[in-house]
Amino acid sequence: MDRGFGAAESPPAVLSVAGVTKRYGGFVAVDDMTFSVGRGEILGLIGPNGAGKTTMFDLVAGSVPPSAGRIAIEGVDVSREGAHRRIRRGLGRTFQIPRPFPDLTLLDNVLLARQGQTGERLVMNFVASGRVRAEEKAARDKAMALLELVLLKRLAEEPAKVLSGGQRKLLELARVMMADPAIILLDEPAAGVNATLLEVIIDRIREINARGITFLLIEHNIDMVSRLCHRVIVMASGRKLCEGTPDAVARDPRVVEAYLGGAA
Numbered sequence: 001m002d003r004g005f006g007a008a009e010s011p012p013a014v015l016s017v018a019g020v021t022k023r024y025g026g027f028v029a030v031d032d033m034t035f036s037v038g039r040g041e042i043l044g045l046i047g048p049n050g051a052g053k054t055t056m057f058d059l060v061a062g063s064v065p066p067s068a069g070r071i072a073i074e075g076v077d078v079s080r081e082g083a084h085r086r087i088r089r090g091l092g093r094t095f096q097i098p099r100p101f102p103d104l105t106l107l108d109n110v111l112l113a114r115q116g117q118t119g120e121r122l123v124m125n126f127v128a129s130g131r132v133r134a135e136e137k138a139a140r141d142k143a144m145a146l147l148e149l150v151l152l153k154r155l156a157e158e159p160a161k162v163l164s165g166g167q168r169k170l171l172e173l174a175r176v177m178m179a180d181p182a183i184i185l186l187d188e189p190a191a192g193v194n195a196t197l198l199e200v201i202i203d204r205i206r207e208i209n210a211r212g213i214t215f216l217l218i219e220h221n222i223d224m225v226s227r228l229c230h231r232v233i234v235m236a237s238g239r240k241l242c243e244g245t246p247d248a249v250a251r252d253p254r255v256v257e258a259y260l261g262g263a264a
């Protein structure tokens, strides 16, 4: 019954946003946004400061409720579901400033990000200790493989506080991958990252994308956007200004005007 979205499409988009609006009192932060993200796509969400990008992420992630509109993950309407259920449906999110547990090892930080492990329920330790041990081993192996994927395996037993800002972003990628997401919302992966590590992050996002994972990316670094994104949506004043390939939107005079207007 809740398959109203994408029912006519085959297969459904990984993420569909239809007529989503967010009002704060009389102020409209997100104004009637409609878009979808196809499987395997890397979609960029750009726009000047205050355009509504972060609010759009909050709405998709379920951390703020929409004033109007609907959101679907894999064709299932999740508009009334909270953030945790959306994670279980395959939605992952990274934050602009990752906050790993500083005194825990990288490995433990990644392990903490898994979903629904049997060991969560203490009683299972008695009735199914063998299963718990097998799960623990599988989770550890998976976490180590993910740390290897983001080139942090050699630091697996170090506390997260030793990491640079850019390395924290890589750790965040490993953490979000632990829950087997279908789509990852990436909030400014380039912000505060040095040029060398930025290349590593771009390369790792490509590798994860090649494994079939879809991305929606907020980013101010236009070089990164044009190298990574298949398609870009430009937001301004809460609305979709235009969408297209990175090259096409960069040439659109409305986009230049929105950025110059925003800077004024």
Ligand SMILES: Nc1ncnc2c1ncn2[C@@H]1O[C@H](COP(=O)(O)OP(=O)(O)OP(=O)(O)O)[C@@H](O)[C@H]1O
Residues within 6 Å of the ligand: 024, 027, 028, 029, 047, 048, 049, 050, 051, 052, 053, 054, 055, 056
């Ligand atoms: N909780 C809130 N209450 C009132 N206004 C809010 C709230 N959250 C966001 N806004 C406003 O909504 C607008 C959009 O903010 P948002 O953070 O989504 O923009 P953004 O495009 O992510 O900007 P930036 O690139 O600077 O991060 C801003 O004017 C902001 O002040």
